[in-house]
Amino acid sequence: MEHISFLVAVVIITALAFDFTNGFHDTANAAATAIATGALRPKVAVTIAAVLNFAGAFLSVKVATTISGGIVNEKAGVHPEIIFAALAGAILWNLLTWLRGLPSSSSHALYGGLIGATIVGVGMNGVNFDTVVTKIIIPAVASPFVAGLAAWGATKLAYAITRKGDDAATEKGFKTGQIFSSSLISLAHGTNDAQKTMGIITLTLVSVGALPHGALPPTWVIVSAGAAIALGTYMGGWRIIRSMGKGLADIRPPQGFASESAAATVILTSSHMGFGLSTTQVCSGGIMGAGLGGPKGELRWSLVRRMVYTWGLTLPAAALVSGGAALLAEQGTWGIVLVGVALVSGSGAMWLISRRQPVGADNVNDVTPVEVAPTVTANVPTPASTTVAA
Amino acid sequence: MHIKWNALAQTAGFSFGITVAVVAVFALGILALSRREASLSAAREGSGAPAAGGAKLALAGAYVCFAACAATVGYGLMLIAGK
Numbered sequence: 001m002e003h004i005s006f007l008v009a010v011v012i013i014t015a016l017a018f019d020f021t022n023g024f025h026d027t028a029n030a031a032a033t034a035i036a037t038g039a040l041r042p043k044v045a046v047t048i049a050a051v052l053n054f055a056g057a058f059l060s061v062k063v064a065t066t067i068s069g070g071i072v073n074e075k076a077g078v079h080p081e082i083i084f085a086a087l088a089g090a091i092l093w094n095l096l097t098w099l100r101g102l103p104s105s106s107s108h109a110l111y112g113g114l115i116g117a118t119i120v121g122v123g124m125n126g127v128n129f130d131t132v133v134t135k136i137i138i139p140a141v142a143s144p145f146v147a148g149l150a151a152w153g154a155t156k157l158a159y160a161i162t163r164k165g166d167d168a169a170t171e172k173g174f175k176t177g178q179i180f181s182s183s184l185i186s187l188a189h190g191t192n193d194a195q196k197t198m199g200i201i202t203l204t205l206v207s208v209g210a211l212p213h214g215a216l217p218p219t220w221v222i223v224s225a226g227a228a229i230a231l232g233t234y235m236g237g238w239r240i241i242r243s244m245g246k247g248l249a250d251i252r253p254p255q256g257f258a259s260e261s262a263a264a265t266v267i268l269t270s271s272h273m274g275f276g277l278s279t280t281q282v283c284s285g286g287i288m289g290a291g292l293g294g295p296k297g298e299l300r301w302s303l304v305r306r307m308v309y310t311w312g313l314t315l316p317a318a319a320l321v322s323g324g325a326a327l328l329a330e331q332g333t334w335g336i337v338l339v340g341v342a343l344v345s346g347s348g349a350m351w352l353i354s355r356r357q358p359v360g361a362d363n364v365n366d367v368t369p370v371e372v373a374p375t376v377t378a379n380v381p382t383p384a385s386t387t388v389a390a
Numbered sequence: 391m392h393i394k395w396n397a398l399a400q401t402a403g404f405s406f407g408i409t410v411a412v413v414a415v416f417a418l419g420i421l422a423l424s425r426r427e428a429s430l431s432a433a434r435e436g437s438g439a440p441a442a443g444g445a446k447l448a449l450a451g452a453y454v455c456f457a458a459c460a461a462t463v464g465y466g467l468m469l470i471a472g473k
Binding site: 060133134142147150151154157158162164165174177184188191257258261262266271275 | 412418425
């Protein structure tokens with residue numbers, strides 16, 4: 001039993017680590033457009049986002065019970081090794097996409113990881129493919145379009161209505177509105193994504209019999225999941241903030257407000273209906289719609305293409321990595337240790353590479369795209385005091 | 391496999407409707423505020439009481455718009471927190 005409880009502790013810590021990467025990967029969702037339009041200063045934006053992510057974790061546990069009881073068949077014999085492997089794959093994929101400044105879905109990385117590890121560890125019958133299609137894949141494909149369309153319509157209307165007003169007053173008004181709309185996204189994000197970690201931890205505890213089947217997450221799980229995601233959010237995924245805020249389109253305050261409102265509405269409506277969709281894809285979709293609906297009607301399609309490829313790749317890639325990790329972790333303690341070592345060294349390596357071209361609060365609004373060059377390029381002078389990019 | 395097209399369509403429809411409505415009402419509020427500024431400066435330039443009255447009306451309109459937006463957000467949060 002001692003071996004198992006040690007493993008469970010490792011899984012819980014890894015789950016919280018995933019939650020942390022989820023936080024900084026997704027800071028951009030709420031903060032990117034607010035920072036890009038100047039509605040909020042970068043540091044202020046991430047602080048508000050962090051606080052509201054934490055608060056959001058307490059709003060609901062509906063999605064938490066969907067994840068732990070839905071995608072993976074708990075009764076088929078899912079055990080902590082599998083969950084550990086799933087998290088390892090999800091964390092590595094999250095870090096890789098962050099390094100490249102691409103807003104991929106943390107949720108899909110997690111789902112992919114779970115699916116891959118379960119197929120290897122339990123077999124095909126461990127995964128409820130019906131649930132995967134109805135609750136993940138279909139909403140994932142539909143939600144960016146819905147958010148994009150809503151943001152597009154809202155942007156058109158916002159410009160039409162305020163056309164006769166004073167330009168400066170309009171900009172100021174929408175900037176104020178953005179503070180609220182971006183806050184709402186953070187809250188919704190906390191509700192949605194912190195619940196996924198709660199679901200994972202709960203699933204682990206259920207798998208070792210510490211909790212009965214179908215149990216709700218205990219309070220300490222809710223608190224620690226909320227804290228991990230808030231801390232990650234506060235670190236700020238500046239590379240992704242730059243791509244989303246400055247890379248996709250030139251976003252003005254009315255567009256920022258429209259895209260954030262669309263994203264917040266889609267996320268809240270879906271989580272009300274119990275669909276665990278990707279906040280990232282919804283927010284990106286909203287920004288794309290707002291970019292197209294704006295006065296210029298422009299979008300940088302090359303980045304859009306890269307994002308969409310990454311979205312499609314996220315689930316299978318995480319599944320593949322996690323499947324491999326599960327294969328190792330199933331071999332016994334040495335396998336688990338090996339996966340742990342690979343996870344830590346892989347994460348460390350990616351962090352080191354990111355240092356070559358740091359993006360932080362100070363240079364987040366520069367338009368230079370994040371490209372990890374093989375050679376050290378110092379086109380962005382960064383004072384040593386501001387190397388807080390994460 | 392049972393796909394809940396109804397639930398999906400509902401989610402999509404609601405999301406679109408609510409977004410467009412909230413943003414439109416918010417934009418109207420901003421327009422009202424900007425009208426108020428215009429009326430106020432007209433009043434300062436001496437066109438007198440009617441302009442000042444217009445400013446008050448515009449401000450009231452803006453408040454109604456922003457309150458409607460806030461109420462929608464509040465209702466949405468209530469639905470989520472009620473679970």
